[in-house]
Amino acid sequence: MKRFWYVLGSCVLVSLATLGSLSGCGGLECAEGTVQRGGECLVEGDFQECAQGEIFKDGECVDPQGLCEGGTVYDSDQGVCMTPYEEIVCGPNTYEEEGQCVAVEPKECGGGEGTVLDVNTNRCVATDVNCGENTEFTEVDGVHVCLSTEEVCDDGTEFAEEVGLCFPDFDCQPGDVVIDGYCVPQVMELLDDADYVATGNTNPHYGGTPVSMNVGDVGESAIFGGVIGEPEDFNGDGQLDQVVDVFEFEAQQGDWFEIAVRSAGLPSPAFVVSAVGYEDTGNGLTPDVVGSDRMSAVGTGQDKVRQIVIPADGAYQIAVLPEALLMHSEFLLGDEDWSYVGTVERLATPQADVHDFSEENLEGTIGRLDQNYYAVEDFEAGNQVRFVWEKEPKNADAVATVWTWPEEIINEYDEDNFVVDVPASGTFFIIIDWRSRKGDVGLDFELSAEELVVVHGGDEVMESFSTEEGDVVEISQSNYGGEPMMVTVTDDDTGAEIVSDLVGDGDWLQYYPLDAGDYTVSFANEGEDSIIDLETAINVLSPFEATVFSADAEDVVEISQDNPGDLSVDVFITDEQGDVVAEALLPAGEDFSFEVEESGDHRIWYFRSGEPADEQEVDDIEFTVD
Numbered sequence: 001m002k003r004f005w006y007v008l009g010s011c012v013l014v015s016l017a018t019l020g021s022l023s024g025c026g027g028l029e030c031a032e033g034t035v036q037r038g039g040e041c042l043v044e045g046d047f048q049e050c051a052q053g054e055i056f057k058d059g060e061c062v063d064p065q066g067l068c069e070g071g072t073v074y075d076s077d078q079g080v081c082m083t084p085y086e087e088i089v090c091g092p093n094t095y096e097e098e099g100q101c102v103a104v105e106p107k108e109c110g111g112g113e114g115t116v117l118d119v120n121t122n123r124c125v126a127t128d129v130n131c132g133e134n135t136e137f138t139e140v141d142g143v144h145v146c147l148s149t150e151e152v153c154d155d156g157t158e159f160a161e162e163v164g165l166c167f168p169d170f171d172c173q174p175g176d177v178v179i180d181g182y183c184v185p186q187v188m189e190l191l192d193d194a195d196y197v198a199t200g201n202t203n204p205h206y207g208g209t210p211v212s213m214n215v216g217d218v219g220e221s222a223i224f225g226g227v228i229g230e231p232e233d234f235n236g237d238g239q240l241d242q243v244v245d246v247f248e249f250e251a252q253q254g255d256w257f258e259i260a261v262r263s264a265g266l267p268s269p270a271f272v273v274s275a276v277g278y279e280d281t282g283n284g285l286t287p288d289v290v291g292s293d294r295m296s297a298v299g300t301g302q303d304k305v306r307q308i309v310i311p312a313d314g315a316y317q318i319a320v321l322p323e324a325l326l327m328h329s330e331f332l333l334g335d336e337d338w339s340y341v342g343t344v345e346r347l348a349t350p351q352a353d354v355h356d357f358s359e360e361n362l363e364g365t366i367g368r369l370d371q372n373y374y375a376v377e378d379f380e381a382g383n384q385v386r387f388v389w390e391k392e393p394k395n396a397d398a399v400a401t402v403w404t405w406p407e408e409i410i411n412e413y414d415e416d417n418f419v420v421d422v423p424a425s426g427t428f429f430i431i432i433d434w435r436s437r438k439g440d441v442g443l444d445f446e447l448s449a450e451e452l453v454v455v456h457g458g459d460e461v462m463e464s465f466s467t468e469e470g471d472v473v474e475i476s477q478s479n480y481g482g483e484p485m486m487v488t489v490t491d492d493d494t495g496a497e498i499v500s501d502l503v504g505d506g507d508w509l510q511y512y513p514l515d516a517g518d519y520t521v522s523f524a525n526e527g528e529d530s531i532i533d534l535e536t537a538i539n540v541l542s543p544f545e546a547t548v549f550s551a552d553a554e555d556v557v558e559i560s561q562d563n564p565g566d567l568s569v570d571v572f573i574t575d576e577q578g579d580v581v582a583e584a585l586l587p588a589g590e591d592f593s594f595e596v597e598e599s600g601d602h603r604i605w606y607f608r609s610g611e612p613a614d615e616q617e618v619d620d621i622e623f624t625v626d
Contacts, residue, residue: 067081068081069081109124191225191264191339191341193223194223194224194225194341195213195222195223195224196211196212196213196222196223196224196225196247197211197224197225197226198211198224198225198226198227198245198246198247198320199226201232201234202226202244202245202246202247203234203241203243203244203245203246203319204246204317205244206234206235206241207234207235208234208246210246210247210248210317211224211245211246211247211248212247212248212249213247213248213249213344214249215249215251215257215344215345215346216346217346218346218347218348219345219346219348220345220346221343221344221345221346222249222343222344223341223342223343224247224318224341224342224343224344225264225339225340225341225342226245226320226339226340227265227266227336227337227338227339227340228243228244228245228266228269228320228321228322228333228334228335228338228340229243229334229335229336229338230243230334230335230336231243231332231333231334240332241332242321242325242332242333242334243321243334244319244320244321245319245320245321246317246318246319246320247317247318247320247342247344248315248316248317248318249315249316249318249344250314250315250316251310251313251314251315251316252310252313253310253311253312253313253408253409254309254310254349254403254405254409255309255310255346256307256308256309256310256346256347256348256349256350256369256370257307257308257309257310257344257345257346257347258305258306258307258343258344258345258347259271259273259296259305259306259307259308259318259342259343259344259345260303260304260305260342260343261296261303261304261320261340261341261342262302262303262304262340262341262342263302263303263339263340264339264340264341265335265337265338265339265340266322266338266339266340267302267322267323267338268298268301268302268322268323268324269296269302269304269320269321269322269323269340270295270296270298270304270320270321270322270323270325270326271295271296271304271318271319271320271321271342272293272294272295272296272318272319272321272326273293273294273295273308273316273317273318273319274293274294274316274317274319275293275311275312275314275315275316275317293435294306294308294433294434294435295326295435295436295437296323297436297437297438297439297440298323298326298327298436298437298438298439299438299439300439300440304323307347307368307369307370308369309369309401309431309433311401311409311412312409318342318344320340320342322334322338326436347370349405350370350373352373352374352375352405352429353373353374353375354374354375354376354377355374355375355376356377356378357376357378357379357385357448357449358378361390361446361447361448361449362374362430362432362446362447362448362449363391363444363445363446363447364432364444364445365393365443365444365445366393366396366398366432366434366437366443366444366445367443369431369432369433372431372432372433373429373430373431374429374430374431374432375405375427375428375429376427376428376429376430376449377426377427379422379426379449379451380422380426380451381422381423381424381425381426382421382422382424382454383422383451383452383453383454384419384420384421384422384451384452384454384532384533385419385420385422385449385450385451385452386417386418386419386449386450386452386533387400387413387417387418387419387420387447387448387449388416388417388447388448388449388450389416389417389445389446389447390446390447390448391444391445391446392416392445393434393442393443393444393445394442394443395437395438395439395441395442395443396434396436396437396438396442396443397414397434397435397436397437398414398432398433398434398445399412399413399414399433399434399435400412400413400414400418400430400431400432400433400447401413401430401431401433402420402428402429402430403428403429403430403431404423404425404427404428404429405428405429410423410428412433414435419452419480419532419533422451432445432447452480452532452533452534453533453534453535454530454531454532454533454534455485455523455525455530455531455534456525456530456531457525457527457528457529457530458525458526458528459524459525460522460523460524460525461522461523461534461536462520462521462522462523463520463521463523463536463538464492464518464519464520464521465518465519465521465538465540466517466518466519466540467514467515467516467517467519467540468516468542469513469514469515469516470513470514470542470543470578471512471513471514471516471540471541471542471543472510472511472512472513472514472540472541472542472543472607473489473510473511473512473514473519473538473539473540473541474508474509474510474537474538474539474541474609474610475487475489475503475508475509475510475521475536475537475538475539476503476506476507476508476509476536476537476610477503477505477507477523477534477535477536477537478505478506478534478535479505479531479532479533479534479535480531480532480533481529481531481532482505482506483505483525483527483529483531484502484503484504484505485502485503485523485524485525485526485531485534486500486501486502486503486522486523486524486526487500487501487502487503487509487521487522487523487524488500488521488522488524489511489519489520489521490519490520490521490522491517491518491519492517492518492519492520493517493518498511498514498519499511508609508610510570510609512543512572512580512583512605513543513574513578513580513605521536521538523536539610539611539612539613540613541607541613541616542613543572543605543606543607544605544606544607544618544621545603545604545605546561546571546604546605546606546621546623547603547604547623547625548601548602548603548604549601549602549604549625550599550600550601550602551596551599551600551602552596552599553596553597553598553599554595554596555595555596556593556594556595556596557573557593557594557595557596557602557625557626558591558592558593558625558626559571559573559586559591559592559593559604559623559624559625559626560586560589560590560591560592560623560624561586561588561606561621561622561623561624562588562589562621562622562624563588563618563620563621563622564620565588565617565618566587566588566589567588567608567617567618568585568586568587568588569585569586569606569607569608569609569618569621570583570584570585570586570606570607570608570609571583571584571585571586571592571604571605571606572584572605572606573594573602573603573604573605574602574603574605575597575598575600575601575602576598576600576601576602581594581596581597581602582594585609586606591624604623604625606618606621606623
């Protein structure tokens with residue numbers, strides 16, 4: 001149905017000039033001899049009946065819709081033009097009737113027994129008559145339901161009224177789980193699911209048999225547990241022995257594992273991983289350190305977790321014991337309530353972080369091995385690299401294991417500095433590990449690396465230098481083994497050998513003066529064994545001229561020098577041809593003498609041996625010639 005607004009008003013004025021008119025809002029009065037038709041006074045006999053839907057207007061029958069303007073339509077009931085109105089949209093449970101929304105008839109709800117009419121939805125909903133024992137009638141999100149009451153909650157849980165559910169009560173600690181309505185630590189749930197449990201004597205030191213475990217594939221775990229009970233006499237010698245539970249598993253070189261032992265009553269548990277078990281130190285507890293032993297950290301709480309990397313194929317043992325015994329092995333400890341649970345998880349080999357030692361030292365903190373696993377690629381294959389612990393962790397026994405991953409372990413190192421042979425691939429891997437550790441502080445480290453020069457038997461190392469006229473050259477070599485090397489200087493222009501001599505470790509070969517030119521030095525290893533960590537030095541010096549003196553043949557000349565710094569200087573004397581006729585290392589305040597071979601002028605030259613040209617510091621030196 002559509003509704004209309006009136007646009008012509010409720011009172012219409014009509015005028016007939018020839019007949020006169022009476023007007024008013026109460027209605028139209030026609031003069032004698034006229035009648036009212038369609039709101040007008042017409043002379044009787046001047047109008048006719050029109051067809052249905054038409055009206056008589058201005059003496060003719062017309063379609064009234066043509067008379068309406070501005071989007072209005074003609075309402076034949078009221079005889080006026082009206083504006084159309086929008087359709088009425090009625091809400092839920094109502095319907096439109098003659099332009100109005102009226103409610104539908106209410107439903108009947110079972111005579112009112114157990115249900116009630118919801119006037120908002122015109123539906124029958126349940127009442128509390130339908131709720132059973134330990135439930136109550138309530139509304140949740142606009143819906144009437146029967147929810148549980150707190151009477152249905154077991155001990156150890158409490159009723160949450162807003163949702164009608166039972167949750168563990170406030171006695172549950174973080175990490176607890178609810179088992180059979182009770183709060184228990186999660187570790188107890190793990191212990192209940194243990195795959196392997198130590199019972200009796202499992203310590204091979206006392207003749208026991210370790211519990212054999214199968215860890216599984218990458219991502220899988222073995223769960224183990226037991227009790228560190230009161231000390232017992234396991235070997236029948238009349239003395240009580242410490243209970244140490246030992247578990248054993250097989251592993252391959254390069255395997256990664258994460259081992260965790262958690263307390264289920266055992267105060268501060270600890271564990272030691274070893275390939276060989278224990279040596280006898282009176283109670284069978286101290287690990288036999290063979291390079292594979294790894295201990296859990298001490299002083300870090302009730303949960304002990306660490307990662308290990310297997311250095312060689314074989315069987316490995318996990319020994320579980322009270323933490324106090326790692327620090328004070330003379331005590332015997334244990335109790336029937338000292339339970340524990342542990343896991344061994346096989347890990348995938350992580351992605352190594354590439355570290356460039358040529359850019360910066362390696363710095364980090366002792367902890368997880370997968371966060372201290374580095375690939376080194378910036379050294380030449382066949383050479384050696386010296387690593388130095390610039391900063392060692394204060395509270396950890398740090399060890400670096402070096403691998404040609406994943407093929408084999410090169411070695412493990414705990415010295416202040418160590419040397420590693422760069423493999424043929426040019427890439428090796430370093431894991432910063434630890435054998436033992438205390439607490440969580442004082443664990444920072446810094447490791448530097450320097451590539452060493454290695455000269456194998458029969459090989460040589462070549463270097464070059466250039467000189468100006470009259471320069472002096474000094475050449476030195478040193479190496480890790482203190483081995484001598486043959487040092488040879490060759491003129492690049494002529495190919496002539498200038499000097500060749502066997503130079504000992506730390507010694508200097510001097511030659512002066514030289515012509516201007518380019519020269520090559522050969523450091524040759526004439527032995528069979530490799531010379532490691534060769535360091536060479538070449539000093540090209542322009543000597544200082546001290547003075548000129550004249551002397552006759554067979555004269556004996558005595559020369560001395562004095563300087564404020566009491567420095568020894570290298571001195572050489574040349575004749576008129578520029579040939580060296582004498583040379584010596586001359587301390588301050590002392591003298592040396594030589595016999596003149598040919599008469600003529602002679603020159604005294606000096607310099608400081610072993611110092612590069614830019615570090616020569618010889619000031620105010622005075623020479624005396626007698």
